[in-house]
Every structure is written in C-alpha cells, then in structure tokens.
Amino acid sequence: MDYNPQKIEEKWQKYWKENKTNFCNLDEKKKDKFYNLVMFYYPSGDKIHIGHGYNYTGADVFGRYKKMVGFNVLQPIGADAFGLPAENYAIKTGVHPAQSIKQNIDFGRKQLKSLGIIFDWDKEINTSDPEYYKWTQWLFGVLYKNGLAYRAEAPVNWCPSCKTVLANEQATEGKCERCGSEVIQKNLNQWFFKITDYAERLLEDHKKLDWPERTIAMQKNWIGKSEGTNIKFKINNNEIEVFTTRIDTIFGVTALILAPEHELVQKITTSEHKKEVDNYISVSKKKSELERTDLEKEKTGVFIGAYAINPLNNEKIPVWIGDYVIATYGGGAVMFVPAHDERDFEFAKKYKIEIREVISGGDILKGAFTEYGKLVNSGEFNGLDSEQAIKRITQWLERNNLGKKTINYRLRDWLISRQRYWGAPIPIIYCDKCGEVLDENLPVKLPDLKDFKPTNEGESPLARSKEFVNVKCPKCGSPAKRSTETMDTFVCSSWYFLRYLSPHLDKSAFDKKLVDKWLPVDQYTGGAEHACLHLLYARFITKVLFDQKFIKFDEPFTKLNHQGMILAADGSKMSKSKGNVVIPDDYIKKYGADTFRMYVLFIAAFEDGGAWNDKSIIGVYRFLTKVWNYSPIPHSTKFSDNQALSLLNKTIKKVSDDIKNFKFNTAISSMMEFVNFIYNPSVVSMLNIDDWGNFLKILAPFVPHITEELWENLGNKKSIFEEKWPKYDEKLVKKDTIDLVIQVNGKVRDKIEVNADISEKEATKLVLSNNKIKPWLNNQEPKRIIFVKGKLINMVV
RNA sequence: GGGCGAGUGGCGGAAUGGUAUACGCACAACACUUAAAAUGUUGCGAGCUUUGCUCAUGAGGGUUCGACUCCCUCCUCGCCCACCA
Numbered sequence: 001m002d003y004n005p006q007k008i009e010e011k012w013q014k015y016w017k018e019n020k021t022n023f024c025n026l027d028e029k030k031k032d033k034f035y036n037l038v039m040f041y042y043p044s045g046d047k048i049h050i051g052h053g054y055n056y057t058g059a060d061v062f063g064r065y066k067k068m069v070g071f072n073v074l075q076p077i078g079a080d081a082f083g084l085p086a087e088n089y090a091i092k093t094g095v096h097p098a099q100s101i102k103q104n105i106d107f108g109r110k111q112l113k114s115l116g117i118i119f120d121w122d123k124e125i126n127t128s129d130p131e132y133y134k135w136t137q138w139l140f141g142v143l144y145k146n147g148l149a150y151r152a153e154a155p156v157n158w159c160p161s162c163k164t165v166l167a168n169e170q171a172t173e174g175k176c177e178r179c180g181s182e183v184i185q186k187n188l189n190q191w192f193f194k195i196t197d198y199a200e201r202l203l204e205d206h207k208k209l210d211w212p213e214r215t216i217a218m219q220k221n222w223i224g225k226s227e228g229t230n231i232k233f234k235i236n237n238n239e240i241e242v243f244t245t246r247i248d249t250i251f252g253v254t255a256l257i258l259a260p261e262h263e264l265v266q267k268i269t270t271s272e273h274k275k276e277v278d279n280y281i282s283v284s285k286k287k288s289e290l291e292r293t294d295l296e297k298e299k300t301g302v303f304i305g306a307y308a309i310n311p312l313n314n315e316k317i318p319v320w321i322g323d324y325v326i327a328t329y330g331g332g333a334v335m336f337v338p339a340h341d342e343r344d345f346e347f348a349k350k351y352k353i354e355i356r357e358v359i360s361g362g363d364i365l366k367g368a369f370t371e372y373g374k375l376v377n378s379g380e381f382n383g384l385d386s387e388q389a390i391k392r393i394t395q396w397l398e399r400n401n402l403g404k405k406t407i408n409y410r411l412r413d414w415l416i417s418r419q420r421y422w423g424a425p426i427p428i429i430y431c432d433k434c435g436e437v438l439d440e441n442l443p444v445k446l447p448d449l450k451d452f453k454p455t456n457e458g459e460s461p462l463a464r465s466k467e468f469v470n471v472k473c474p475k476c477g478s479p480a481k482r483s484t485e486t487m488d489t490f491v492c493s494s495w496y497f498l499r500y501l502s503p504h505l506d507k508s509a510f511d512k513k514l515v516d517k518w519l520p521v522d523q524y525t526g527g528a529e530h531a532c533l534h535l536l537y538a539r540f541i542t543k544v545l546f547d548q549k550f551i552k553f554d555e556p557f558t559k560l561n562h563q564g565m566i567l568a569a570d571g572s573k574m575s576k577s578k579g580n581v582v583i584p585d586d587y588i589k590k591y592g593a594d595t596f597r598m599y600v601l602f603i604a605a606f607e608d609g610g611a612w613n614d615k616s617i618i619g620v621y622r623f624l625t626k627v628w629n630y631s632p633i634p635h636s637t638k639f640s641d642n643q644a645l646s647l648l649n650k651t652i653k654k655v656s657d658d659i660k661n662f663k664f665n666t667a668i669s670s671m672m673e674f675v676n677f678i679y680n681p682s683v684v685s686m687l688n689i690d691d692w693g694n695f696l697k698i699l700a701p702f703v704p705h706i707t708e709e710l711w712e713n714l715g716n717k718k719s720i721f722e723e724k725w726p727k728y729d730e731k732l733v734k735k736d737t738i739d740l741v742i743q744v745n746g747k748v749r750d751k752i753e754v755n756a757d758i759s760e761k762e763a764t765k766l767v768l769s770n771n772k773i774k775p776w777l778n779n780q781e782p783k784r785i786i787f788v789k790g791k792l793i794n795m796v797v
Numbered sequence: 798g799g800g801c802g803a804g805u806g807g808c809g810g811a812a813u814g815g816u817a818u819a820c821g822c823a824c825a826a827c828a829c830u831u832a833a834a835a836u837g838u839u840g841c842g843a844g845c846u847u848u849g850c851u852c853a854u855g856a857g858g859g860u861u862c863g864a865c866u867c868c869c870u871c872c873u874c875g876c877c878c879a880c881c882a
Contacts, residue, residue, distance in 0.1 A: 213801080214800090214801050214802070214876085214877080217800060217801060217877085218800085218801080218876095218877055218878080220800090221799085221800060221801095221877075221878055221879095222877090222878075224878090224881065226881075226882090228882085242882085243881090243882070244882060245881095245882070246882080257882090292880085293879080293880065294880090297880095299880070322880095323880095324880045325880080325882080326880075326881065326882090329881050329882080330881070330882060333882090334881095334882045335882075336882090337882090341882070342798090343880060343882085344882085408881080408882095410878095410881055528876085528877090529877095531877080532877085532878090599821095602809090602810095602820085602821070603809065603810085603821095604809070604810065605810085605811095608803090608810095610809065610810080611808095611809070613808075613809060613822070615808090615822055615823070616808085616809065616821060616822045616823090617822090618821095618822075619820085619821045619822060620821080622821095622836095623821085625836095665810080665811085665820085666811070666812095666819090666820085668820080668821090669810090669811075669819065669820035669821075670819090670820080671820095672820055672821075673819075673820065676820090739816080741815075741816050743815085743816090743862085743863075745862070745863085746815090746861090746862055746863040746864095747863090748816055751816070783862090784862060785862090786815090786862050786863075788815060791815060791816090792815055792816075792863095794815080794862055794863065795862090796862045796863095
C-alpha cells in the first residue's frame with residue numbers, strides 16, 4: 001500500500017482524542033510529573049501562524065519523548081484572549097470581540113489538532129472568560145491589599161491611534177508596539193504595580209534559572225541596576241537630590257540640569273526667566289517621545305535664573321532645564337560635569353558653560369575625559385584615584401548628612417490600567433464617603449457593549465454603560481461609581497500557568513494541592529520577544545504570590561527555551577502585507593502533518609530558526625516514504641545484521657541526547673542516515689521486527705501518525721506512545737574496529753582500519769611500516785607522537 | 798553609545814580543539830519507461846602536473862603537534878536596549 005498521510009493522520013488524531021492518549025493524569029502517584037508548557041496564543045488572525053506551529057511542534061516532540069521515558073507529562077494550551085487586536089477588529093467590523101475570539105479559538109484548536117500536537121484539551125483556558133478573569137481581578141486585589149497596586153499621576157506613554165496608555169515595555173523606540181504610531185507623553189492618573197520593589201530579587205534570582213543567557217542579559221539590561229551616590233544640592237530653601245555614578249567628579253560640576261517636568265521648576269524659576277522657561281516647557285511637551293529621544297538632535301536647554309550650592313565647595317552653580325533629562329530616572333536631575341561627560345561637554349560648548357578639569361589624564365580642550373584617573377582641583381581629595389575618591393567622597397557626604405550611597409534601577413513600575421473595553425475590569429469602586437474601595441464581589445463582569453470606540457479624551461468605552469458604572473459602595477451602600485478601566489493583558493498572562501491545573505475551579509484561583517505538586521514549570525518553550533514583558537511580569541507575580549504564601553516556589557519557569565523565527569524563502573520576515581506567509585494547512589494537505597512537522601524542525605537549529613524553502617520539504621517526504629516501505633525480518637527470533645544493529649544503537653543514543661537539548665535538526669539527520677544505511681543494497685543490513693520497532697519508537701515523537709500506523713501494522717495493539725523509550729546498548733554503540741586517522745605534522749595522510757582499543761605502541765608500529773606514510777617521514781624518526789585513543793595518531797617530524 | 802549573537806559549497810545547514818562540508822535541496826549522468834513523473838545508482842567546494850597534491854570555514858595575525866572551534870585586531874550582518882547621568 002502506498003503512503004497516504006491524509007488517511008492515516010485522520011485515523012490517529014481520532015484515536016488519540018478517543019483514547020486520551022498522552023493526556024496526563026493529575027493525581028497519578030507512581031510516575032514523576034513533568035510540566036511541559038508552551039506560551040499560549042493570541043487568537044487574533046484566522047490562521048495559526050507558522051511561528052506557533054514551530055513552537056508547539058518542538059515542544060510536542062519534547063513532551064512525547066518525556067512521556068515515553070516515563071514521565072507523567074502535562075501539556076496544556078489556552079488562549080490569551082483579551083486585548084487590543086480583538087477590540088480593534090470589533091471597531092472595524094462591529095463583530096463583538098467575544099464572538100470573533102470564539103471563532104478563532106475553535107479554528108486554532110482544529111489547526112493544532114491537524115498538526116498532530118497533543119494538548120490536554122480538557123484543561124483549556126480562555127483569559128476573557130469570566131471564570132478566568134474573576135481570578136485576574138482577585139490577583140489585582142492581592143497586590144492592592146499588600147500595597148503593590150497604586151494609583152498615581154505620572155507622565156505616561158500615550159498612543160494617539162490606539163487611544164490608550166502603554167506600559168514602558170510596550171513603547172519601544174517611542175513607537176506603539178501594536179500599531180507603530182509615535183507615542184506621546186501625557187500626564188495621567190493611572191494604576192501601577194510596584195514591580196520596582198522586586199527589582200533586586202528579580203536580578204538576584206536569575207541564578208536559579210536554566211535560561212538562555214541572552215534572555216537573562218536582556219532582563220538584566222532592562223532592570224538596569226547601577227550603583228552610585230545620591231547628593232543633595234540646596235537651591236534657596238529647597239533641596240534637590242541628584243544621582244550620579246561619578247561622585248569623584250563633584251568638584252567639576254558647573255551646572256545642574258533638571259527635567260522640564262521636575263516639580264521644583266515652577267517654584268524656583270526667577271521672574272525674568274519665566275517666559276522663556278514656560279515657552280521651553282510647552283515646546284518639549286509637544287514633542288513626541290521619538291523626538292525627545294532622538295540622539296542625532298542637538299541637546300537643548302534654558303537657564304532658569306536659580307542657583308544651587310555645591311555642598312563640597314559651597315560654590316554657586318546655575319540651574320538649567322533640558323528635555324534630554326529623563327523625569328523618571330535618578331530624580332529627574334543631573335549634575336553637569338562637562339570636562340568628564342561627552343554629552344555635557346557638547347552642551348557646555350554650545351551654551352558657553354565653564355568646563356573644569358578635575359580628573360587628570362585627558363585633554364579637556366579637545367573633549368571630555370570619561371575614564372577613571374587621579375583627582376585634581378578637588379580640594380582635600382586631590383591625588384586620589386577615582387575609585388578611592390568615590391568611596392571617600394560618599395563617606396564624607398554620609399557623615400554630613402548630605403548624601404548617601406544609592407542603587408538606581410531603570411526598571412519602572414508596571415502601568416497596568418487601560419482605557420479600553422476588551423480587558424478584565426479593574427475591581428475598584430469610588431465612593432464619595434469611603435473613597436477608593438476594592439470590590440471583592442467577583443467577577444466584575446464586562447457589560448455587553450455595542451460601541452467599543454474609546455473617546456478622544458481617553459476615557460474608557462465602559463463609561464458608556466450606566467449599569468456598569470453606577471453601583472452601590474460595598475462598604476457603606478451609598479451610590480458610588482465603578483472604575484471604567486481594564487487591565488493590561490499581560491496581567492492575565494502573568495499567572496495562567498497556575499490555572500491550567502483546575503481551569504473551572506470556582507472557589508479559588510488555583511488548586512493549592514495540585515499547584516504544590518505540579519509547579520514550577522519544568523520546561524517552558526516560546527518566543528524570545530517576551531524577555532522583558534511576559535517573562536519578567538510572570539516572575540514578579542510569582543514572587544508576590546510566594547510572599548503572600550499562596551504558593552511554595554518563587555520562580556515560575558525552571559527551564560526556558562526559545563524557538564527561532566521561521567522566515568520567508570527570501571529571508572525576510574513573514575507578514576500578511578507582504579503576502580509571503582506560509583500557512584501550514586497548505587503543506588498538510590499536500591504532504592501530511594508528519595512531513596510538515598519534521599521538515600519545520602529539520603530546517604535549522606530550533607533556537608535559530610531559518611528560511612522556509614518550498615523545494616526542500618520533499619526530502620522529508622521521501623524519507624518518510626522509505627520508512628513506510630521498509631519491511632523488517634518478520635520473525636523476531638532472528639537477529640539483525642550486526643552493523644545495522646550497531647548503527648541503530650548509536651542512533652538511539654544520538655536522538656535521545658538531541659531531543660533533550662532541543663537539537664531536533666541533527667536528531668532527524670541521524671535518523672535519515674540510519675534509514676539510508678539499511679536501504680543500501682551493497683551491505684547486508686536487515687533488521688528484525690523488534691529492532692525496527694525500536695527505530696519506530698525514536699522516530700515517533702517527530703512523526704506520530706505514520707509511526708502509530710506502522711506500529712499497528714507490526715501487530716501491536718496499543719499506541720506506540722504507551723511504549724517505553726528504547727535503551728541503547730553501550731557495547732553496540734562502540735565499534736570493534738575504527739578508521740584510525742594518520743596525520744603527519746597535523747595533516748591527514750592515511751586512514752587504516754584497526755581494533756578500536758589499539759595501543760599507542762601498536763599504532764606507531766603500524767604507521768612506521770605504512771608505505772603511504774614512509775615518504776612523508778623522510779627517513780627521519782618522528783620528534784613527537786601524539787596519540788588520541790580510538791581516533792588518530794599524529795607524527796611530528 | 799552599551800549588551801548579545803552570527804559569518805562554512807549553488808542553497809538550508811552539520812562539526813565547539815582531532816577525518817571540514819554530515820543530512821537535505823538543487824544540479825548532472827546513467828538505469829527503468831513508448832515518453833514523462835516517480836523511483837534507484839553514481840557524481841557534485843576550488844585549482845592542478847589527478848594512484849595523488851595544493852588551497853579553502855568574512856579578512857589579517859597569534860596560541861597549539863593539530864584551529865570552523867581558543868586569543869587579539871578589523872570588516873559585514875542580525876537581535877535587544879539606548880540622552881539612564
């Protein structure tokens with residue numbers, strides 16, 4: 001019979017569904033648990049993106065392998081269903097987000113099944129379902145009650161097109177992550193989660209994680225710890241704290257620059273400068289984030305008429321404002337040291353501010369000297385090295401109560417409120433008598449709106465629903481108003497891995513016993529683009545829940561792997577607008593899911609990804625056809641050919657090791673080598689049924705349908721995934737004979753077949769009498785002989 | 798500007814101190830066929846004076862008996878962050 005993937009794939013997908021193959025038993029006691037998690041998907045488009053297919057296929061191979069080696073594997077999936085894309089789609093089409101989301105989830109489920117990916121479908125979750133977001137709201141309450149959720153007026157990123165605020169992480173390069181519009185700064189009253197309280201622990205606990213180094217580096221960079229000194233300057237009767245990493249340059253300070261938004265600016269600006277200063281502030285307010293952070297543009301600033309006192313030498317220094325100073329970092333103020341900071345140097349040249357050298361080693365007429373050196377022009381600290389000076393000056397400040405050693409982080413608190421419809425409502429009620437009241441009568445259900453458009457003023461569409469807004473205060477019963485804001489979707493996804501274990505539980509967010517047993521996640525697989533968003537937020541929320549004793553672990557994901565990106569044939573990113581998107585369905589129809597799965601993993605190393613090539617997929621199909629057509633020796637009492645058996649054992653070892661390390665591409669090529677070998681008519685290479693069956697088992701995680709069918713054809717009654725992963729025989733992996741490589745001066749001159757355990761003496765003897773080697777030795781005794789057992793011998797002459 | 802990574806045949810890629818180019822695609826020749834497809838066999842880095850030799854892993858240098866692999870300098874590309882004081 002010919003290989004007909006469509007037919008057998010349908011058959012086995014049905015079989016897995018009916019027999020709940022690979023679905024884990026949460027209460028199983030004999031086997032060790034293994035929580036194999038993939039990042040859940042956003043059900044926005046109409047097709048599962050190939051990136052998801054890639055991600056989930058790799059994780060599925062790994063999960064099926066883990067099951068076969070004897071673990072009780074939990075492999076759940078769900079939908080991250082709240083958020084802007086569904087809402088924007090609703091505004092455009094009038095289709096309610098709940099409806100389009102449902103359609104997309106149904107479609108996604110079908111697609112994942114058609115890829116032969118096994119998920120525990122009975123544990124599926126949907127973050128936009130009230131039974132789920134009830135507990136997202138509960139989570140808000142946990143943070144709120146512990147002082148980790150607060151409301152504050154702050155300059156925030158505002159996307160004029162999406163008409164909503166964005167978290168710092170969602171507004172990179174001054175552009176909206178979703179729509180690409182230029183983000184502007186607005187002062188708004190918003191809800192924040194105090195992730196900054198956890199900055200140090202988030203850094204410290206990186207040690208505990210088996211994660212890709214670059215992901216940890218990205219998080220470190222994002223948290224941005226820097227050690228320095230806070231120093232107080234007096235301006236009239238006011239005090240201003242400035243952060244610096246270079247307190248050794250304090251005697252070179254010739255100005256103080258404040259952010260235009262700094263609260264003291266209005267207070268200390270003198271009347272003759274007021275007009276100019278107000279003018280400057282209003283211009284910089286109008287600038288977009290992109291303009292303000294454009295490095296190419298010259299820095300600007302204005303003198304505000306006030307003077308500050310340098311506490312070390314009591315010198316009077318002018319105070320300026322400049323919009324390159326970030327309001328939210330280091331107190332929004334900078335001490336200006338043009339001799340030893342490049343940016344300050346340029347600014348000083350432009351505005352003719354004094355440049356005073358205090359660290360020797362450079363030429364301050366030519367440019368700023370930014371390295372460490374010996375202090376000059378620095379009073380009693382003259383002659384010290386920068387490093388010593390930093391310590392001594394900081395100590396001096398601490399003694400005089402004028403400053404202290406300080407650690408600053410770039411990480412800012414997580415802005416979680418959104419003035420949009422499609423999200424989990426923030427469970428807060430405003431009462432005239434009681435003020436801000438946490439609503440613990442959950443869920444606070446989203447009303448069924450027809451008009452989802454946000455207002456131009458940035459008010460949430462939820463404000464339109466009077467039934468939603470007008471409520472009674474839970475404390476005193478008098479009329480009150482509900483908050484109309486919803487939460488950032490990243491709040492929903494920061495705890496979803498706890499919910500899978502009890503997706504419909506009504507009494508609490510998660511089943512504590514099951515969470516104690518199953519968490520933390522053993523293997524997490526998903527995109528690297530989440531390094532500073534989801535992966536950081538989930539770690540933060542986990543630590544909060546740990547501190548409040550809801551869970552017993554403080555890191556959610558022990559081991560993390562990323563999949564690379566599958567690119568279009570020309571190496572560019574796939575996008576709908578370019579029309580170069582690869583849709584798995586087309587290939588599943590043509591070649592079958594098994595071929596698709598194996599090919600996508602064969603393209604390149606999993607973590608690298610690579611370009612999709614339409615032509616190469618045929619190679620995998622040919623390989624599977626060969627597997628399909630192979631006939632082993634029917635009686636299992638007969639032994640297989642020795643060479644074939646040896647290679648089989650080697651292949652088992654190689655495939656096992658490679659799957660463990662997510663190196664699917666090389667696992668596949670070694671299985672191809674094996675099949676090529678047993679097909680080669682020039683060698684006797686028959687396998688008996690048992691050995692062939694073992695090969696099918698190691699092949700099974702990659703191509704589950706065809707292997708199930710062939711396994712059944714061999715006369716087996718149970719699924720191949722009920723089988724134990726084959727063990728390899730160490731003796732058979734090692735060959736009796738090897739090709740010993742003979743080198744002269746490091747160059748290969750011959751290869752001879754010898755016993756694998758040949759000694760150096762014997763090998764030397766053979767080499768010296770070898771006719772091909774003799775001419776290279778030039779009748780000389782080798783100066784040195786390097787012998788690598790089982791591999792090579794190198795004669796140095 | 799800072800951080801991380803990569804550069805290997807016509808193409809995707811393998812090899813992390815020990816046989817460079819595994820595996821796959823494409824291509825060519827042959828077999829089968831009326832023919833084509835499919836399949837199979839063989840070949841396939843470059844050059845040369847071709848039983849073999851020389852050169853070749855972005856460029857140049859170094860360490861080593863031996864370097865795609867380690868070190869230094871430079872070039873190119875990708876990703877992340879970026880006026881962070």
